[in-house]
Amino acid sequence: MTDKTLPEKIADKLRRDIIQGGLEPGHQIKERDHAQELDVSRTPMREAIRILAKEGLVILRPSRSPIVANPSFEEISDVVEVLTALELRSGALACRNATQEDIERIQAMHDHIAEVQGNIGRVDFFELDMEFHMAIAASCKNAILAETHSAFVRRLWRARYLSATRKDSSARVKRQHGAIMEAFRARDEAAMEREINAHLDALVENIRDKYASEADAV
Incomplete structure (x- = not known):
């Protein structure tokens, strides 16, 4: 969809990586590294991670990198x-x-x-x-x-x-x-x-x- 925001597009990419196993449960999602990989700033990357956290795909952690969720x-x-x-x-x-x-x-x-x-x-x-x-x-x-x-x-x-x-x-x-x-x-x-x-x-x-x-x- 062409009307998606940059954070939504980044979230789409990360979501696909998660569901296909490219980012496995427990994997740390480091904002800086992933932002550099996708050639975006850390702000939209942070917003994308928050989108995935709301979906339960990512777990946010205080003062630490978020990780891919592994629900029971x-x-x-x-x-x-x-x-x-x-x-x-x-x-x-x-x-x-x-x-x-x-x-x-x-x-x-x-x-x-x-x-x-x-x-x-x-x-x-x-x-x-x-x-x-x-x-x-x-x-x-x-x-x-x-x-x-x-x-x-x-x-x-x-x-x-x-x-x-x-x-x-x-x-x-x-x-x-x-x-x-x-x-x-x-x-x-x-x-x-x-x-x-x-x-x-x-x-x-x-x-x-x-x-x-x-x-x-x-």
């Missing part, structure tokens, strides 16, 4: 629980309040995701997937709800991305996205609730499997 499965589960409540409520309101133009625009997003699946990089595809969910929430016409939903989506980015790359769930995601869109187009709140629950239940299982496999490897 229990912490991730708590975030998923809140996200589920937000997504269910925003989905119900979207069925009531979205304009036809909103629905057609989000349908076009869904069609584009299906079209490029397998033909673009994992991170690019993952970001399109997240944008799809955030677009539905935004169409609920409750700005505070949509903003809060977006924040919790971002708190799960790393766990969600890594769990998705552990095993190929693309066919399931495609099927569930299609079911969500079908409910959305019909403005069927009960079906929307059912499909969102199914989608997020699968997410929890993927993340649980990821943490279990990591524990077994230790």
Whole structure:
């Protein structure tokens, strides 16, 4: 997006590095070093780190360099629980309040995701997937709800991305996205609730499997 601020662009770059593992949990993010690497001043770098801290991807430390967060499965589960409540409520309101133009625009997003699946990089595809969910929430016409939903989506980015790359769930995601869109187009709140629950239940299982496999490897 061309209207992003410099700190937002830097945050995008760092976020990608974090979710892909270029910046691993516990890694120190030194403002000066990273600012020099990206050829920016320390001020926008500091603001970018604050953006990531709000998303739960980075932990700020007094008088010390911030580090990449390493949340436990229990912490991730708590975030998923809140996200589920937000997504269910925003989905119900979207069925009531979205304009036809909103629905057609989000349908076009869904069609584009299906079209490029397998033909673009994992991170690019993952970001399109997240944008799809955030677009539905935004169409609920409750700005505070949509903003809060977006924040919790971002708190799960790393766990969600890594769990998705552990095993190929693309066919399931495609099927569930299609079911969500079908409910959305019909403005069927009960079906929307059912499909969102199914989608997020699968997410929890993927993340649980990821943490279990990591524990077994230790």
